[in-house]
Every structure is written in structure tokens, then in C-alpha cells.
Amino acid sequence: MSLNPADDRFAETLRPELPEGTLRRPEPRHLEEPRGRWKGASQWLALPRTTDQVATIVRACHAASVPIVPYGGGTGLVGGQLAPDGPAPLLLSLERLAGVHEIYPEENALIAGAGTILADIQAAAEEADRLFPLSLASEGSARIGGLLATNAGGVNTLRYGNARDLTLGLEAVMADGSIWNGLSRLRKDxxxxDLRHLLIGSEGTLGIITAASLKLSPRPAATGTALLTVPSPEAALKLLSLARSQLAEGISAFELMHRTGFDFLSEKLPDIRQPWDTPPEWSVLIELGLARGLDPTEALETLFAEGFEAGHVSDGLIAQSAQQALDFWTLREHIPEANRRIGAISSHDISVPLGTIPEFIATAGPALEKIGAFRVNCFGHVGDGNLHYNVFPAAGQSRDDHAGNREAIKSCVHDIVHSLGGSVSAEHGVGRLKVGDLETYADPTKIAAMRAVKSALDPMGILNPGAVLRAR
Amino acid sequence: MSLNPADDRFAETLRPELPEGTLRRPEPRHLEEPRGRWKGASQWLALPRTTDQVATIVRACHAASVPIVPYGGGTGLVGGQLAPDGPAPLLLSLERLAGVHEIYPEENALIAGAGTILADIQAAAEEADRLFPLSLASEGSARIGGLLATNAGGVNTLRYGNARDLTLGLEAVMADGSIWNGLSRLRKDxxxxDLRHLLIGSEGTLGIITAASLKLSPRPAATGTALLTVPSPEAALKLLSLARSQLAEGISAFELMHRTGFDFLSEKLPDIRQPWDTPPEWSVLIELGLARGLDPTEALETLFAEGFEAGHVSDGLIAQSAQQALDFWTLREHIPEANRRIGAISSHDISVPLGTIPEFIATAGPALEKIGAFRVNCFGHVGDGNLHYNVFPAAGQSRDDHAGNREAIKSCVHDIVHSLGGSVSAEHGVGRLKVGDLETYADPTKIAAMRAVKSALDPMGILNPGAVLRAR
Structure with a gap:
């Protein structure tokens, strides 16, 4: 399919159909992404205020075969939010479709525009004495449309599921500019x-999400936080299993961290206070949210005592105040920033079946050593089987020294993941970064079905071409 | 698309490719459905034992343009499991692909063939000290492939979600006979x-599910059951809200029942003992499943006391033994059978936004009275906004007296549901019964997308033609 650029001529054709100020030149931030791998090629940015304006824009692009890249908060880590090559796409930012439009506390439901920042949705839910449990490091800038388009994960997936599991309904503009009014609050339909689940995780390639109906949860009556030292990843899993047998769904988060993350924090973010002189080799951050009548501190003490007895945990801290709990989370949430400042050669967002995590860690390290000497920061949502396994140059070396090793490192890690039945993109999505990985590792029948669905719903190929599936 | 019947000539062509005994004449049960509305026209039944055999069959049908109707436990209520007209389809029963193949208690995952009966999956989970929470009246005969193809709901949806929410991965045969190996145990991928969510709820029209990877839950440490009298549906919702504020996710089921259901039980199933002389106008059945450290009986007593004080509940019973809890559930689970014996003129499986349930009930009754004198049995999963609103002839009349009113009754109920933003098929699916309703009420953009996806994944239209979407 041959596409035309969103150039000045196209902009001049579209301009009269939209309110003044809707079409602009992109700011530099719109053409960058957090890991600095690509620069976007877009010359024009659209900032619609309404779903009808989105539809007008998409209809015009459809008629002129002009590609569109939908833009949320710009926090994506796989390059789904910009197109570095091909005919320059129109960048379509949803940021003005922001706001929590309706909240139904009795129904545990909330309706928000696609441009609403996640933290604002969390705050609106809290104000109504409810919880919107999606939570991740970029929650202060990520927008719900993008979070849904990429099916974001985060730290509470263990208990509450991924972004898709928190969605009751969607409003979206399809490739021909038609509007799907699917803002349902129904639990059963x-x-x-299920068009909702088809659009969620399709990274803007099948339709543009303009609003969402989201599922709220009761706020746990009391929360508790502990930072525990574990002898090994295997012990961490045994501790998780013990915690589940004691607390069932009461575990909101269960995060694994390797010492490397704390070393990076000391090196790059020394103002963040760490609760030890020498960080442990492996530790877990546990968050409980319990029902009325249960005491989280008591529950964590029981877990520690039984875990210690069984050898699954050797030391640790139970937060004695909300501030201390926040401090523990500050450590965890700043590991990605410390990583960024160190500069990874290759970052991997992988998941494997829970039981195979120790095998993955035990296999990947020695396999990488055959390629060279690296520092590995392995951390993440171990309760979901999801690890961020990021490979850095050895101390004193730079990532540029290893540019030639990047592909070998990535293949090494991803091959092991694939052999264990895992995923090479657990929560970040495919974007432009992992199109080749998808072709290598995905089931051929699935890929064929994806291509057929893409052609059916976006026959011109104007929606985020080159993301998820190679543009044709 | 012109299709050819699965006739003797086709059977003779296919027979050599399959083990002996795979192709048979259907038994009468295969050509009937529970509500007796239709008779299936199939002359041939395939009983494959493996996924490869399913693929062989589908490939042959694809090559010869022969339609296929997939068959699970035969319990569907909307006629998705048989084709009464058109070229006689091959009936493809998955019953021999039965069995729990693997269970991973530490991962809370289980893998089962599509033909496995739901009760057998529940039992396997229980044996591993886990819970597979999908539960509905037909669990002793419904098979997991069909339950997933129709995205079954049931009594525990409030807490654990629909069938789709309990599915980690699928294996399926697509329309061209290719096999999708998607039996993932990953929580994040x-x-x-998401091909999984596209196939779930597509009622066999996009692919044939052959196996599933299912999500297990911890077993609650203790359960409690209460049968409470409420003054009105509105009071029932207020009681639910109070229960949620006290118990958060601890509420596994919250069912509403109208007196008519108990009257029907007395009339048609008098051996089922009822715990009162005169049944209450409205009652709720509540099931709690609580974590270690909490006492369900105490929790139900607190709920009753606070609910009574607030006027949300007027009387009731808290089960004092497992047997009594079972007795309460026996009442609830036999209402559909009592309905069947009375004989509904029109049955409706509807959902509305939770807050609009009282309005729905208050509006529908008087609207129906304008058509004629009926008895209405309104019961179901009120916590999900899902009611079974079934309309019966007045005492002394038969359903045949009202055959001419059936369409008017259905439209009356469905129009009210639609005006409230509800669904005319909450949990039973579309099948052949509600194809026209879908055309009337569904969003046109959604219907267009569904047709495009159907054409893309099943270009010959051989998979369950006439179910969900009108055959073309």
C-alpha cells in the first residue's frame, strides 16, 4: 500500500475542517522517546479536543492515504509513539481529550478521556473511596489511551491484572473515521x-482509543509493606507461594530486585537513602492490601517468621509508617531511572512461566558471559513471571564499546525465554523495537491471523504503520 | 459464499484420513438443544481424539466449502450448537479431547482439553488445593471449549470474572486448518x-478451541452462605454496596431471586425443601469466601445487623452447616429447571449498569402489562447487573396461548434494556437466537468490524455459519 506524507499540502487541506490551533508543528518532545533510540519524522501534530475531531482527522487521512501515529504520554519504551522513517505520519496527540468525565462509585466504574494522565485517574478514584489499581513508574505522565493501547502492566498486575483486565468499555475511532461507541459499564456482555480486547494491546494499529470505561476496586482497609532479603530467586518464589497460602488475594505486589539495581542507585542517585550499608544480593518488596479485620503488619510478621523458619527469607524490614513504605517504593520505582543513567546495552522485558524463573536466571547469566563481561540488572514483577533483565557494560566500559554485541545479547536472552515458553515482550509491547522478534518467535498461525485482522480493519494501512507488524 | 452439505459423499472422502469410528451419524441428543426451539440438520458427526485430527477435518471442510458446527456439551441456550437450515453442516464434537493434561499449583494454572467437563476441572483444581471459580447450573455437562467459545458467566463472575478472565491461553484450529499453539501460562504477554480474547466469545465462528490454559485461584480459607430477605431490588443493591465496603473482594456471589421462582419450585419440584412457609417477595443469596483470620459467619452477622439497621434487609438465614449452604444453593440452581417445566413464553438474559437495575425492574413490569397478563420470574447475578428476566403465561394459560405475543414481549424487554445502556445477551451469547437483536441493537461500527474480522479469518464462511452474524 503506498502512503503519502502528512506534509504542508495535506495540512492545508485538513486545516479548514478543524478549530484553529488544532494543527501545529510538533515540539521536540513529540519526536523523541525515553530511550533515545529514534527520532520521529513527523512534520505535523494534531491536537483534537473531541472525538468528532479525531474522526474528522482520521477520515481525511484515510481519504488521502496519510499515515497516523497516535500519541499518548510519550512514555512508551518500544518506539510505538513515533515513526522514524517512511512517509512522515501525522502525529495525533490525544492529550486534550483529558479528564475524568463520570464516576460511579456504587458500580465501581469510571469514564475518562484517552488523554487523562494515569495519576489523575488514580486520584479521582481515591476521592470516591475507590482504587484504580494500574500503577507503574511513569504514572505521572503516561496517559490512559496509550496505557490501554499498549496493555500496560506494572506493579499490581499480580492482584488486579493488566490494563485490559481493568477495562469495561472503550470509545474508539476506526481506520475509516467511524466511531465505535463502546463505553459500556457492563460486567457481562x-x-x-470482543472489539475492546482486540484494540487493547494493538498499539494504535487497529483503531484510536478516545475514551475508556474503567473498572475500580474497593480500597483495601489496610496496607502493609515489607522489604525482605531472600537467599535466591527460587526462595523468592517459595516465599510468594507461602504468602499466597496465608493471604490469598491479599498480596497486591511482589517485586524482585537484584543488588545491581541498588548499586546503580548509589552510583547515579545517591540522594535516595538506602536502608542498609551493603545491599542484599536478592530482595523482594511485598505490598499487602487486606480486608477489614486483618492487620497487615501482623500478617507480614507471620509471613516473615514462617518464611525464615523454612529458609525462604533471611532478613528484612517491615515498614512501620506510611513514610517508610513510600521510601521502600521509592527505591523500587527509581531503578529504571538509575538504569537509564548507567545506559543499558540491551534491555529485556520478558516473562516466563512462574516456575521457570530460577532456571531462566541461572541459564541467562552464564550464556551472556560467553559473549563478554557485563553487569546485569534483573528486577521486576516476579509474581507475574515478568522480569526486566537489562544488560549493562562492565564498570569502566561504555555502552558504545558494546554496540556490536547488542544483537547477540538480545538473541541470547530472547532465545532462552522462548525455549522456556516465555514472552519477549511481557508488558512494554512490540512497538517498532520488537517487530523482528515477533516475526522470529511468534506462532505463525497467530501472525497470519494478526495480518488478516490488520488488513480487514485498516485496509489502507494508515494506522501506526510499522508498529507491531512490518509495514507493507 | 456458496457452501456444500456434509453429505455421504463428503463423509466418504474424509473417512480415509481419520481413524475408524471418527465419523458417525449424530445421536438425537446432538441435534437437540435445551429449550427445544430447533432441530439440527446435520447428517454427520465427527469425534476427533486429537488436535491434529481436528485440523485434518477443518482442512477438508475448507477445501470442500463444507460448513462446520463445533459441539461442546450441548448446553447452550441460544442455538449456537446446531444449524437447523442451510447446507447440512458437519457436527464437530470436541468431547473426546477431554482431560486435565497438566496442573501447576504453584503457578495457579491448569491445562485441559476442550472436551473436559467443567465439574472435572473444578475437581482437579480442588485436588491441588486450588479453585477454578467458573460455576454455573450446567457445570456437570458443559465442556470447557464451549464455555470459552461462549464466554460463560455464572455465579462467581462478581469476584472472579467471566470465562475469558479465567483464561491464560488457548490452542485452536483456524478456518484453514492451521493450528494456533497458544497454550501459554504467562500472566503478561x-x-x-490478543487472539485469545478474539476467539473467546466468538461462538465457534472464528476458530475451534481445542485446549485451554486456565487460571486457578487460591481456595478461600473459609466460606459462608446466607439467604436474606430484602424489601426491594434497590435494597438488594444497597446491601451489596454495604457488603463491599465491609468485605471488599470477599463476596464470591450475590444473587437476587423473586418469589415467582420459589412458587415455580413449589409447583414443579416440590421435593426441594424451602426454608419458609411463604417465600419472600425478594431475596438474595450471598456467598462469602474469606482469607485466613476472618470468620464468615461473624462477617455475615455483622452485615445482617448493619443492613437491618439501615433497612436494606428485613429477615434471613445464615447457613449453620455445609449442608445448609448447599440447600440454599440447591434452591437457586433449580430455578432454571423449574422455569423449563413451567415453560417460558420469552426468556431474557440481560445486563444493565448496576445502578439502573431498580429502574429496569420498575419499568419492565408495567410495560409488559400493556401486552397482556404474565408471570415474570426475575432472578440472577444482580452483583454483575445480570438478570434472567423470564416471562411466563399467567396461571392457567399455556405458552402456546401467547405464541403471537413472543416478539412483542422480547422487543419490549430488550428496548428497555437498550435504552438503559444494557446488553440483550449478558452471558448466554448470540447463537442463532439473537442474530436479529444484535443487528437491531449493536453499534454499527462494531458490527462492521465484526463482519470484517469474520471475513478475514474465515473467508469461506465455513465456521458455524449463521451463528452470531447472519450467514451470507
Whole structure:
């Protein structure tokens, strides 16, 4: 399919159909992404204020075969939010479709525009004495449309599921500019194919999400936080299993961290206070949210005592105040920033079946050593089987020294993940970074079905071309 | 698309490719459905034992343009499991692909063939000290492939979600006979479009599910059951809200029942003992499943006391033994059978936004009275906003007296549901019964997307033609 650039001529054609100020030149931030791998090629940015304006824009692009890249908070880590090559796409930012439009506390539901920042949704839910449990490091700038388009994960997936599991309904503009009014608050609706789940995680390649109906949860009556030292990843899993047998769904988060992350924090963010002189080799951050009648501190003490007895945990701290709990989380949430400042050669967002995590860690390290000497920061949502396994140059070396090793490192890690039945993109998505990985590792029948669905719903190929599936 | 019947000539062509005994004449049960509305027209039944055999069959049908109707436990209520007209389809029963193949208690995952009966999956989970929470009246005969193809709901949806929410991965045969190996145990996997959620709820029209990877839950440490009298549906919702504020996720089921259901039980199933002389106008059945350290009986007593004080509940019973809890559930689970014996003129499986349930009930009754004198049995999963609103002839009349009113009754109920933003098929699916309703009420953009996806994944239209979407 041959596409045309969103150039000045196209902009002049579209301009009269939209309110003044809707079409602009992109700011530099719109053409960059957090890991600095690519620069976007877009010359024009659209900032619609309404779903109808989004539809007008998409209709015009459809008629002129002009590609569109939808833009949320710009926090994506796989390059889904910009197109570095091909005919320059129109960048379509949803940032003005922001705001929590309705909240139904009795129904545990909330309706928000695609441009609403995650932290604002969390705050609106809290104000209504409810919880919107999606939570991740970029929650202060990530927008819900992008979070849904990429099916974001984060730290509470263990208990509450991924972004898709928190979605009751969507409003979206399809490739031909038609609007799907699917802002349902229903918990049960079996009237046909689930278009909602098809759009969620499709990274803007099948439709543009303009609003969402989201599922809220009761706020746990009390929360508790502990930072515990574990002898090994295997012990961490045994501790998780013990915690589940004691607390069932009461575990909101269960994060694994390797010492390397704390070393990076000391080196690059020394103002963040660490609760030890020498960080432990492996530690877990546990967050509980319990029902009325249960005491989280008591529950964590019981878990520690039984875990210690069984050899699953050797030391640790139970937060004695909300501030201390926040401090523990500050450590965890700043590891990605410390990583960024160190500069990874290759970052991997992988998941494997829970039981195979120790095998993955035990295999990947020695396999990488055959390529060279690296520092590995392995951390993440171990309760979901999801690890961020990021490979850095040895101390004293730079990432540029290893540019030639990047592909070998990535293949080494991803091959092991694939052999264990895992995923090479657990929560960040495919974007432009992992299109080749998808072709290498995905089931051929699945890929064929994806291509067929893409052609069916976006026959011109104007929606985020080159993301998820190679542009044709 | 012109299709050819699965006739003797086709059977003779296919027979040599399959083990002896795979192709048979259907038994009468295969050509009937529970509500007796239709008779299936199939002349041939395939009983494959392996996924490869399913693929062989589908490939042959694809090559010869022969339609296939997939068959699970035969319990569907909307006619998705048989084709009464058109070229006689091959009936493809998955019953021999039965069995729990693997269970991973530490990962809370289980893998089962599509033909496995739900009760057998529940039992396997229980044996591993886990819970597979999908539960509905037909669990002793419904098979997991069909339950997933129709995204079954049931009594525990409030807490654990629909069938789709309990599914980690699928194996399926697509329309061209290719096999999708998607039996993942991963909790996070963002590598492309979610084919799993597209197939779930597509009622066999996009692919044939052959196996599933299912999500297990911890077993609650203790359960409690209460049968409470409430003054009105509105009071029931206020009681639910109070229960949620006290118990958060601890509420596993919250069912509403109208007196009519108990009257029907007395009339048609008098051996089922009822715990009162005169049944209450409205009652709720509440099931709690609580974590270690909490006492369900105490929790139900607190709920009753606070609910009574606030006027949300007027009387009731808290089960004092497992047997009594079972007795309460026996009442609830036999209402559909009592309904069947009375004989509904029109049955409706509807959902509305939770807050609009009282309005729905208050509006529908008087609207129906304008059509004629009926008895209405309104019961179901009120916590999900899902009611079974079934309309019966007045005492002394038969359903045949009202055959001419059926369409008017259905439209009356469905129009009210639609005006409240509800669904005309909450949990039973579309099948053949509600194809027209879907065309009437569904968003046109959604219907267009569904048709495009259907054409893309099943270009010959051989998979369950006439279910969900009108055959073309």
C-alpha cells in the first residue's frame, strides 16, 4: 500500500475542517522517546479536543492515504509513539481529550478521556473511596489511551491484572473515521466479538482509543509493606507461594530486585537513602492490601517468621509508617531511572512461566558471559513471571564499546525465554523495537491471523504503520 | 459464499484420513438443544481424539466449502450448537479431547482439553488445593471449549470474572486448518493482538478451541452462605454496596431471586425443601469466601445487623452447616429447571449498569402489562447487573396461548434494556437466537468490524455459519 506524507499540502487541506490551533508543528518532545533510540519524522501534530475531531482527522487521512501515529504520554519504551522513517505520519496527540468525565462509585466504574494522565485517574478514584489499581513508574505522565493501547502492566498486575483486565468499555475511532461507541459499564456482555480486547494491546494499529470505561476496586482497609532479603530467586518464589497460602488475594505486589539495581542507585542517585550499608544480593518488596479485620503488619510478621523458619527469607524490614513504605517504593520505582543513567546495552522485558524463573536466571547469566563481561540488572514483577533483565557494560566500559554485541545479547536472552515458553515482550509491547522478534518467535498461525485482522480493519494501512507488524 | 452439505459423499472422502469410528451419524441428543426451539440438520458427526485430527477435518471442510458446527456439551441456550437450515453442516464434537493434561499449583494454572467437563476441572483444581471459580447450573455437562467459545458467566463472575478472565491461553484450529499453539501460562504477554480474547466469545465462528490454559485461584480459607430477605431490588443493591465496603473482594456471589421462582419450585419440584412457609417477595443469596483470620459467619452477622439497621434487609438465614449452604444453593440452581417445566413464553438474559437495575425492574413490569397478563420470574447475578428476566403465561394459560405475543414481549424487554445502556445477551451469547437483536441493537461500527474480522479469518464462511452474524 503506498502512503503519502502528512506534509504542508495535506495540512492545508485538513486545516479548514478543524478549530484553529488544532494543527501545529510538533515540539521536540513529540519526536523523541525515553530511550533515545529514534527520532520521529513527523512534520505535523494534531491536537483534537473531541472525538468528532479525531474522526474528522482520521477520515481525511484515510481519504488521502496519510499515515497516523497516535500519541499518548510519550512514555512508551518500544518506539510505538513515533515513526522514524517512511512517509512522515501525522502525529495525533490525544492529550486534550483529558479528564475524568463520570464516576460511579456504587458500580465501581469510571469514564475518562484517552488523554487523562494515569495519576489523575488514580486520584479521582481515591476521592470516591475507590482504587484504580494500574500503577507503574511513569504514572505521572503516561496517559490512559496509550496505557490501554499498549496493555500496560506494572506493579499490581499480580492482584488486579493488566490494563485490559481493568477495562469495561472503550470509545474508539476506526481506520475509516467511524466511531465505535463502546463505553459500556457492563460486567457481562456477550453480544459478539470482543472489539475492546482486540484494540487493547494493538498499539494504535487497529483503531484510536478516545475514551475508556474503567473498572475500580474497593480500597483495601489496610496496607502493609515489607522489604525482605531472600537467599535466591527460587526462595523468592517459595516465599510468594507461602504468602499466597496465608493471604490469598491479599498480596497486591511482589517485586524482585537484584543488588545491581541498588548499586546503580548509589552510583547515579545517591540522594535516595538506602536502608542498609551493603545491599542484599536478592530482595523482594511485598505490598499487602487486606480486608477489614486483618492487620497487615501482623500478617507480614507471620509471613516473615514462617518464611525464615523454612529458609525462604533471611532478613528484612517491615515498614512501620506510611513514610517508610513510600521510601521502600521509592527505591523500587527509581531503578529504571538509575538504569537509564548507567545506559543499558540491551534491555529485556520478558516473562516466563512462574516456575521457570530460577532456571531462566541461572541459564541467562552464564550464556551472556560467553559473549563478554557485563553487569546485569534483573528486577521486576516476579509474581507475574515478568522480569526486566537489562544488560549493562562492565564498570569502566561504555555502552558504545558494546554496540556490536547488542544483537547477540538480545538473541541470547530472547532465545532462552522462548525455549522456556516465555514472552519477549511481557508488558512494554512490540512497538517498532520488537517487530523482528515477533516475526522470529511468534506462532505463525497467530501472525497470519494478526495480518488478516490488520488488513480487514485498516485496509489502507494508515494506522501506526510499522508498529507491531512490518509495514507493507 | 456458496457452501456444500456434509453429505455421504463428503463423509466418504474424509473417512480415509481419520481413524475408524471418527465419523458417525449424530445421536438425537446432538441435534437437540435445551429449550427445544430447533432441530439440527446435520447428517454427520465427527469425534476427533486429537488436535491434529481436528485440523485434518477443518482442512477438508475448507477445501470442500463444507460448513462446520463445533459441539461442546450441548448446553447452550441460544442455538449456537446446531444449524437447523442451510447446507447440512458437519457436527464437530470436541468431547473426546477431554482431560486435565497438566496442573501447576504453584503457578495457579491448569491445562485441559476442550472436551473436559467443567465439574472435572473444578475437581482437579480442588485436588491441588486450588479453585477454578467458573460455576454455573450446567457445570456437570458443559465442556470447557464451549464455555470459552461462549464466554460463560455464572455465579462467581462478581469476584472472579467471566470465562475469558479465567483464561491464560488457548490452542485452536483456524478456518484453514492451521493450528494456533497458544497454550501459554504467562500472566503478561504483550506480543501482538490478543487472539485469545478474539476467539473467546466468538461462538465457534472464528476458530475451534481445542485446549485451554486456565487460571486457578487460591481456595478461600473459609466460606459462608446466607439467604436474606430484602424489601426491594434497590435494597438488594444497597446491601451489596454495604457488603463491599465491609468485605471488599470477599463476596464470591450475590444473587437476587423473586418469589415467582420459589412458587415455580413449589409447583414443579416440590421435593426441594424451602426454608419458609411463604417465600419472600425478594431475596438474595450471598456467598462469602474469606482469607485466613476472618470468620464468615461473624462477617455475615455483622452485615445482617448493619443492613437491618439501615433497612436494606428485613429477615434471613445464615447457613449453620455445609449442608445448609448447599440447600440454599440447591434452591437457586433449580430455578432454571423449574422455569423449563413451567415453560417460558420469552426468556431474557440481560445486563444493565448496576445502578439502573431498580429502574429496569420498575419499568419492565408495567410495560409488559400493556401486552397482556404474565408471570415474570426475575432472578440472577444482580452483583454483575445480570438478570434472567423470564416471562411466563399467567396461571392457567399455556405458552402456546401467547405464541403471537413472543416478539412483542422480547422487543419490549430488550428496548428497555437498550435504552438503559444494557446488553440483550449478558452471558448466554448470540447463537442463532439473537442474530436479529444484535443487528437491531449493536453499534454499527462494531458490527462492521465484526463482519470484517469474520471475513478475514474465515473467508469461506465455513465456521458455524449463521451463528452470531447472519450467514451470507
Amino acid at each position: 456477550n453480544t459478539g466479538y | 504483550n506480543t501482538g493482538y
